[in-house]
Amino acid sequence: MANKIPRVSVREQEPHVRATNFEEVCYGYNAEEAQLEASRCLNCKNPRCVAACPVNINIPAFIQKVHEGDFAAASAVIAEDSSLPSICGRVCPQETQCEGSCILGIKGEPVAIGKLERFVGDWSLENECKSCSKAPANGHKVAVIGSGPSGLACASDLAKMGYDVTVFEALHKLGGVLVYGIPEFRLPKEKIVAREIDTLKKLGVKFETDVIVGRTITIDALMDDEGFEAVFIGSGAGLPRFMGIEGENLNGVVSANEFLTRANLMHAYDDEYDTPVYVGKKVVVVGGGNVAMDAVRTAKCLGAESIIVYRRSEAELPARREEVHHAKEEGIEFRMLTNPTRVLGNDKGWVVGVSCVEMELGEPDESGRRSPVEKPGSDFVVDCDVVIMALGTSPNPLLKRTTQGLETNRRGCIVTNEEGATSREGIFAGGDAVTGAATVILAMGAGRKAAKAIDEYIKSK
Secondary structure, eight states: OGGGSOOOOOOBOOHHHHTTOOSOSBOOOOHHHHHHHHTTOOOOSSOHHHHHSTTOOOHHHHHHHHHHTOHHHHHHHHHTTOSOHHHHHHHSOGGGTTGGGOGGGTTSOOOOHHHHHHHHHHHHHHTTOOOOOOOOOOSOEEEEEOOSHHHHHHHHHHHHTTOEEEEEOSSSSSOTHHHHTSOTTTSOIIIIIHHHHHHHHHTTOEEEOSOOBTTTBOHHHHHHTSOOSEEEEOOOOOEEOOOOOBTTTSBTEEEHHHHHHHHHTSOTTSTTSOOOOOOOSEEEEEOOSHHHHHHHHHHHHTTOEEEEEOSSOGGGOOSOHHHHHHHHHTTOEEEOSEEEEEEEEOTTSBEEEEEEEEEEEEEEOTTSSEEEEEOTTOOEEEEOSEEEEOSOEEOOTHHHHHSTTOOBOTTSOBOOOTTOBOSSTTEEEOTHHHHSSOOHHHHHHHHHHHHHHHHHHHHHO
């Protein structure tokens, strides 16, 4: 029976090798491996995996096509609901979404849905597979702010509907968090991100870089002067948070956002680039999410002894299990139930260590996780040269300040209804700008939902 076949393992770089380079860790499936893994799918009549996917890909259908060896058909199935399969197959938390709902996972290993999606996406890119149709031009213009996953998903769906779509990106490269936030060893930029964006260009989506909406041009000007009938805000959440403890202004304290932007977007890891990045001999990364894992593994690849400091236990780590597993294999030290109270510096203003306290878990907080409580008299010091704060991010307040009537909540996130409509008529939003920092696939789902709402809004005018 199909469910008796063991899950097909994915080939990876050896840990001691990948800890010294920025090449992709996972090699992915070849055709034979993909077909064997696809044969494990039970093709359920009521597939829970589809309901658990934020963009509702018809997962059993595309997996069946992989099993049959019809990769073009598999690509066409995915393209109905996702425009970024090679990206999502690499970075989405399948273990808590589609794979987490796979019935095979109840008593064994779920189908490797993410790895199969990656295989199909990569095959499609390599074979320049045209998997989606496009409606005739309808003469309506829509602006998209931000070229991250929510903006790309929204732009893709609108272009397929026949809209004239222009994406405005603040940075000099397209991709948003996909290029500045996720390391090369998890998501190759030229091989995958740039080529996925090229598929949108072939759909007719136009892109303008180095445009800071709110500075270069305002949303009001786009709508009043440039003829855009609707605007989608997918500007993400790029404003880093800090702890507010003593010593955070010392040389050697940096946000994960800045650190990863230097390493990823600005190629600080590459000797052919002049981008400065300092890791010293020992780096402490404060946090336990995916960004923290990306930062600590990047620091390790740059040659520093690297440590994760997290105030809860390992069971509460919000990072993907796969990323935690990879980090441990690569020699990252995890100090759980540990909370920094002060960053220590020398007389020249440089970091020399972090004063910490031990924590224990108390009663659950509003999120359901047990709240960490300090152990009295448990102070100790961790020596280090660099402290990277990976504590989450919030949306940049620029759009709120420059767009009349755009409502935000106390965290600075844009307020929308379920369809993505904001307090301003004709302005929609989705992704991290609305939810705060979340996942690529959730942002894509929000972008797709907003595209549908924009279409309905324009048709109703």
